[in-house]
Amino acid sequence: MRPVGAPVVEPLLSVRGLNISWFSQQGRRNHVVNEVSFDLASGETLGIAGESGSGKSTLARALLGHARGGSRIESGSILLGGRDLVSLAPKALAALRGRDVAMVPQNPLSSLTFHLRVGAQVEEVLRHRAGLSPKAASLRSLELLTEMGLSEPEKIAQRYPHQLSGGQRQRVVLACALACDPALLVLDEPTTALDKTTEAQVLELIQRLRRARRGAMVLVTHDLNVIAEICHRVMVMQHGKVVEEGPVQQVFGAPSQPYTRLLLGSALRVDGASEAQPGRHGSTLLEGAGLGFSYARPSLLLRRASTTTPTLTDINFSLGRGEVLGVIGESGSGKTTLGGLVTGFLAPERGVLRFDGAALAGRAAARSIEHRRRIQMVFQDPLSSLNPRRRVGDQVARPMRLFHGLDKRKAEARTVQLFEEMGLNADLLTRFPRQLSGGQQQRVAIARAFAAEPDLLVCDEITSALDASVQAQLLDQLGAMQRRAGTALLLITHDLTVIWRMASRVIVMRSGRILEQGETNAVFRTPSNPYTAALLDAATRATRVAEPAFAGV
């Protein structure tokens, strides 16, 4: 099957019937890449999309003839420029790597040697792979760093990896990979570690490189928006198998497979009205006025100077009874700190929090038992939010006994009821957390929060660790539960789709400040802040790619 629009020449890369297995400690075999075949021509860019566990990263490494310890390429062929990487001797493979095919790894910080200056690391590839003299390598490395869009390359070259910003590190890693101008460049989640503004810049750089170079690119990512921005073709993977493959506009515009539709469903599409119910504009439940917080502490001799983590400055907001308020921001925006202030994990340094008309003490320990009961929290990582050594039913029952003084029998009955409301079978009550799936764990955590019968539930990135299919279901159940109980939600997330689906109002945060807030519909349609506009642009590429006006590839 030759995709439409691909040039009819001998492909640069040709993968046929590739099977890769992982072997667990107990020797169980696990197919992570299953009968994968595709072609790639020079000048083409292929996006490989999939969730974690889809086998996309294993496939990416296989394109360099590499299988990580514990895994093995079982069968199939990977022809690069006519040579089969699967059967090539280690020596011949090493000669090929870096020169004919290079990889940009996922995490630029850990992928650079921490005890060497970055300039030396770029030079190393030039000297040992491109065969340049030390002098030529040093000159060429500065050129490369400049080409990667780093101003002051001399200064950057003298730094250690940890002294660079995420974007700078990604550019250094790109420079290493491009040092020998490889025919095929494999990028593994190249922007996942970056914030949206930096991501846009790095994507722009990758675009520019793609146009300037003759070679082909394979870009592996879970983010459909990145693929929409960069790639000609897309290959969707699930459980090691190719689900769908074709030109990006065709696949994203008219997906033929249910799984592709599901993935695209979790991408943001701002048309029609926000699906969220308008908030009940009843009385105010929670109000923050002039909140400020900073992690910086004076450095005493005996303590390590603590690093200054995001500070909150002048945060003002309010939340009505039963309302869903979204807080959107990237890592480092202070959104989690804000959640910490509301739940009482942290105490504000400045400003006041008022809950139901009364001042709210800083730390949870200082709050009244009623306040503690009425404000509950659900955490990001479902597994770590449950005690692995206690049965999930007991953990859900605990708040009922603590706050409502229910006896064992009554608490058990109420737990069964909560489990049913969250779509969990009562059989699961006596299980331990590890015996549940991620989605089930998170539903148990939500049930535990509702067991206290709270008026306000703070949810911090509760879907980010879950698969797309599970995410949608979880949000539906949370919404139903919240409407039934009339609980207000403070929904903290980086995922605009979650906000669009759930929140009637939204706060946009960056660097510890509120950039804008308002009705979700209004903010998402006509953002008043350029940062919000950039976030929205980045999040909607996948759904806009099929539109004629899309200015992508």
Next chain:
Amino acid sequence: MISLILRRGALSLATLFLLATFIFFATEVLPGDALDVSLSADEVAMMPPEVLARRKAELGLDRPILERYLGFLGGLLKFDLGRTIITRAPVADIVAMPLRNSMALAAVTLLLALPVALGIAMAAAQAKGRGLDNAVSGAAIIGYSIPEFVTGLLLIAVFAVWWPIFPATITASTDDPLSVLLAAAPLAVITTIIGSIAYLGRILRVGMIEVMASDFVERLHLSGIPRWRILLVHALPAAVIPGLSAAALYAASLVSGIVVVEMVFAYPGIGAELVRAVTRREVHVVQAIALAAAICVVSFNLLADLGISALDPRTRDA
């Protein structure tokens, strides 16, 4: 960097101060006083009261505890460690040369064991999970399960009794030059080295395996950088860092081991002094040996810390 040295130095001093306090109160205050514990009950009972009182006054034991503690600390600042209870000889004179000999043994052990352990760990990490690695892991666990005195006696049995190529015990005396002393004690050095390699090699192997599985090694591997270069230029310095912290953690155990090995080989170090002092309840000598050993260990830890920060730029900026 300077502030790091100052901070670490201040912490080390604080640790030593706490230790000195602990040593003083544990040995001198709780159950009786220094004279009571250094003489047997019979001797005390037989001693005329006025003689006992005079001896106590000489030793300053009639003063209140706090005053004696301050006197002890003041003495430490002037490097005055007091005198022995029975012979009234200055403690510093008794302890100085044996301490020198023991520290020489420790230094030679670490200098030889650390590179060997690193080499073994690298070879084992290369063969992770295969024959050589399993052999190394097995040898390491056997090596550190055998008490030092057993290792020492086995070496004597083999290399001094059945196949007499080395002397069983040492003939050199306390004041001989270090070169003479160490040359006379090959089996003692080998014994301490075997234990050290087993301990350090085990930890370094884990560190090396971790480094070899790290993202930067994979990136270099996938860039076609030659394997020897990845190992020597990238992985080795990264593995020396945990090696140094392991050596710092190990320093105290090494001293314990050396005390025992010295007794096996009659090596004239602090081991014999310590055993003699404890059995005779020479409180000041025990104090002096404990403090001196602690100072050596703390200084070594400080050096290891500084070595780590020289190798790891991340710790310099922290």
Next chain:
Amino acid sequence: MKALFRNPACLIGVLLVVLHLVVAIGAPWVAPYAPTSLLDAPLEPPSATYWLGTDDLGRDAFSRLLWGGRVAMLVAFAAGIIAVVGGAVLGLSAAFMRGAFDDCMLRLVEMKLAVPTILFVAIFVTGFGQSIPILILAIGIIQMMGVIRTTRAAGIVLMEQGYVRAAQLNGESGPKIILRELLPNVADLMAVEFALRASSALLLVSALSFLGLGISPPTPDWGLMVEDAMALLDSEPHLVLAPALAISTLVLGINLAAEGLAEAMGLDAARGGASG
């Protein structure tokens, strides 16, 4: 449990420990002679009557070998319990409270790293006299420092977990959080620590006995037996080698079992391992 027995090294370790325990417990019934009675001429060679001959005082060496681990094992067991229970309570409390208490614990641990264990026990023996309870206490305390270090580190990781935060936000009391949320999750670690601490206590107590600072004669003890027979290494090597082999196999058995246990539980024995 099954994972323990899939690892042959671990299985050997468990068998060695069990063998030693059976012998130590059964010694009074199994040993042909009383370990302290003077039976015959000194230094009789091994024979059908005296399987390992007699020692320099004419006591049956084989009977002494069977008896020789009892006191050391008791000391190691008791010291291991003190170390693990005390260390876990202090380490988890430090992780829970942080602040000044945590700083104190860190200083304590740091102090331990500066004092060689043999010297630490020597200080105790000098100050408090040489007796089994003092030995147990001193070894227990010094081993406790390592347990404080590892359980504190584990506790700090646990404090970041959602379930601990949830309990804190709900206002559960400190002791409840430590007992219900933290302690059960370091049980694996404590089991491994106990094995490692016991093995290192065993090494320590036999070394002390060898030096004459540990278990006192006439109690039969492997360390003492090695020390007694050391001068006879060339003429009666079995008197040295038998007790030496006994100590080594017991410590090796515990270490192999601990390693297997750690591996089965996903912990790293070499990293958290006891140091001297």
